Amino acid sequence: MVIQKICCLGAGYVGGPTCSVxxxxxxxxxxxxxxKSVDRINQWNSEKLPIYEPGLDDxxxxxxxxxxxxxxxxxxxxxxxxxxxxxxxxxTKTIGNGKGRAADLKYIExxxxxxxxxxxxxxxxxxxxxxxxxxxEIIMKILRANTKPGVEYQILSNPEFLAxxxxxxxxxxxxxxxxxxxxxxxxxxAVQDLCWVYEHWIPAKNILTTNTWSSELSKLAANAFLxxxxxxxxxxxxxxxxxGADVSEVARAVGRDSRIGPKFLEASIGFGGSCFQKDILxxxxxxxxxxxxxxxxxxQQVVNLNDYQKTRFTRKVIESLxxxxxxxxxxxxxxxxxxxxxxxxxxxxxxxxxTLLDEGAKLHIxxxxxxxxxxFYELMHPLVTSEPERIQKGIEIHSSAYSAVSGAHAIVLCxxxxxxxxxxxxxxxxxxxxxxxxxxxxxxxxxxxxxNIGFHVQTIGKRL
Ligand code: NAD
Ligand code: UGA
Numbered sequence: 001m002v003i004q005k006i007c008c009l010g011a012g013y014v015g016g017p018t019c020s021v022x023x024x025x026x027x028x029x030x031x032x033x034x035x036k037s038v039d040r041i042n043q044w045n046s047e048k049l050p051i052y053e054p055g056l057d058d059x060x061x062x063x064x065x066x067x068x069x070x071x072x073x074x075x076x077x078x079x080x081x082x083x084x085x086x087x088x089x090x091x092t093k094t095i096g097n098g099k100g101r102a103a104d105l106k107y108i109e110x111x112x113x114x115x116x117x118x119x120x121x122x123x124x125x126x127x128x129x130x131x132x133x134x135x136x137e138i139i140m141k142i143l144r145a146n147t148k149p150g151v152e153y154q155i156l157s158n159p160e161f162l163a164x165x166x167x168x169x170x171x172x173x174x175x176x177x178x179x180x181x182x183x184x185x186x187x188x189x190a191v192q193d194l195c196w197v198y199e200h201w202i203p204a205k206n207i208l209t210t211n212t213w214s215s216e217l218s219k220l221a222a223n224a225f226l227x228x229x230x231x232x233x234x235x236x237x238x239x240x241x242x243x244g245a246d247v248s249e250v251a252r253a254v255g256r257d258s259r260i261g262p263k264f265l266e267a268s269i270g271f272g273g274s275c276f277q278k279d280i281l282x283x284x285x286x287x288x289x290x291x292x293x294x295x296x297x298x299x300q301q302v303v304n305l306n307d308y309q310k311t312r313f314t315r316k317v318i319e320s321l322x323x324x325x326x327x328x329x330x331x332x333x334x335x336x337x338x339x340x341x342x343x344x345x346x347x348x349x350x351x352x353x354x355t356l357l358d359e360g361a362k363l364h365i366x367x368x369x370x371x372x373x374x375x376f377y378e379l380m381h382p383l384v385t386s387e388p389e390r391i392q393k394g395i396e397i398h399s400s401a402y403s404a405v406s407g408a409h410a411i412v413l414c415x416x417x418x419x420x421x422x423x424x425x426x427x428x429x430x431x432x433x434x435x436x437x438x439x440x441x442x443x444x445x446x447x448x449x450x451x452n453i454g455f456h457v458q459t460i461g462k463r464l
Contacts, residue, residue, distance in 0.1 A: 006083050012089060017167040054168065126194060156180065158180070158215070180210045237461030241463055251267070318359060325409075333404065402423075408432050437457075443459050
């Protein structure tokens with residue numbers, strides 16, 4: 001089958017950018033990205049896209065209305081598609097069996113049922129969402145139990161490896177594309193059809209093919225390895241603070257070994273984002289279900305260490321401020337889970353801010369890209385507080401770093417936005433309460449210069 005039309009179910013952080021790049025690189029393919037959320041699709045069709053991602057606006061501008069469409073008409077899009085990506089969310093279950101650990105596959109199941117109900121011709125169905133191993137079997141069972149006469153399905157696994165903030169570069173220059181399929185002739189044919197789509201711009205040597213289960217597990221494994229590196233360096237940051245070693249120097253020396261490599265060794269206040277924790281928990285749950293408790297305990301420690309790092313940092317802030325932050329004005333710089341995204345899902349800033357609020361602090365928050373309502377949403381969420389009204393009164397959101405820091409007892413830097421490196425800290429020192437404190441949770445500031453100005457400075461993995 002030559003793929004002429006692609007439908008993507010789910011217009012989120014993965015579906016939107018991935019399909020925009022496919023449309024850009026495959027002008028011969030019509031790509032329609034669908035979502036159940038009318039709001040989200042309206043935003044994709046507007047001047048202000050629903051997600052901030054460097055380079056995304058340009059790609060969408062070039063392709064939208066040409067061979068890239070955003071639509072709520074899921075039925076038409078499924079009917080005409082040769083290939084359907086499932087890019088729906090797979091959050092951690094919040095109720096029932098496996099609560100707090102297992103992936104909630106209700107959206108995957110919902111998407112599969114939609115396809116089964118609507119499709120009247122052969123389809124290649126591609127699992128792009130991150131799922132537990134064997135999830136493709138669920139899709140297969142639903143589709144094959146509801147097949148109309150003459151309709152055949154092939155189910156592939158094609159996990160996504162993009163990182164937010166660099167999604168367009170990650171997609172355009174992907175180090176690898178992974179495609180898993182059934183080991184039957186039809187399965188292998190479908191794998192080749194999807195390879196053909198990527199070969200429009202990805203060198204064939206970078207496209208790895210494998211069986212479905214290896215592909216599904218490789219995605220969980222990749223995220224688990226990445227998160228494990230962060231927890232490893234963060235564990236050493238505590239040792240550095242206790243001994244006088246500098247974690248950046250340790251990372252530089254360790255990373256010079258080509259077997260270890262220099263990337264992903266930035267100690268921080270802990271990893272955030274919608275996926276690392278969710279996917280490790282998913283792996284832990286899978287291991288428990290497979291009766292592999294030692295494996296589960298091993299990966300659980302990566303999550304535990306991450307929680308420890310967030311707690312450790314926040315405790316340091318409170319203890320440094322004479323063990324009380326009640327009614328103190330604290331400026332939080334950065335609220336997204338990393339720079340160059342407006343995404344706040346599982347951002348470590350949520351833990352830091354909510355703990356300080358619980359201690360009675362008055363928070364003045366600034367982030368260059370996070371919508372103000374989103375900050376209130378995160379901090380007033382029922383899973384974060386049982387007293388949303390009190391919390392709301394403790395928060396003021398600012399549109400510039402300078403207004404957030406005015407009159408503050410302390411600055412707590414939670415996200416490594418570049419603009420925080422070049423702020424005029426002399427000017428900031430003048431307008432802050434004294435003694436003026438800075439807690440650099442990302443190790444991005446010039447600490448010597450800050451100390452010379454008169455600040456009390458604390459950071460991660462280095463005694464100052
Ligand atoms: P998201 O929440 O931003 O988007 C998912 C979208 O799917 C939502 O807009 C939702 O309304 C929509 N949806 C749910 N059911 C639907 C249905 N039946 N039909 C149409 N639309 C439906 O999620 P995301 O961040 O894009 O993540 C999607 C998947 O990709 C997850 O499994 C995630 O683990 C994985 N992933 C995410 C990233 C990332 O950087 N965010 C990277 C790699 C992989
Ligand atoms: C991560 C992976 O990098 C992607 O390959 C994967 O596709 C994606 O998860 C996913 O499955 O969702 P993402 O979460 O967008 O991407 O961003 P990362 O750059 O991985 O950062 C995650 C968190 O780790 C951030 O909070 C970041 O600040 C933190 N981090 C990262 C560190 O603390 N130190 C580092 O050295 C690197």
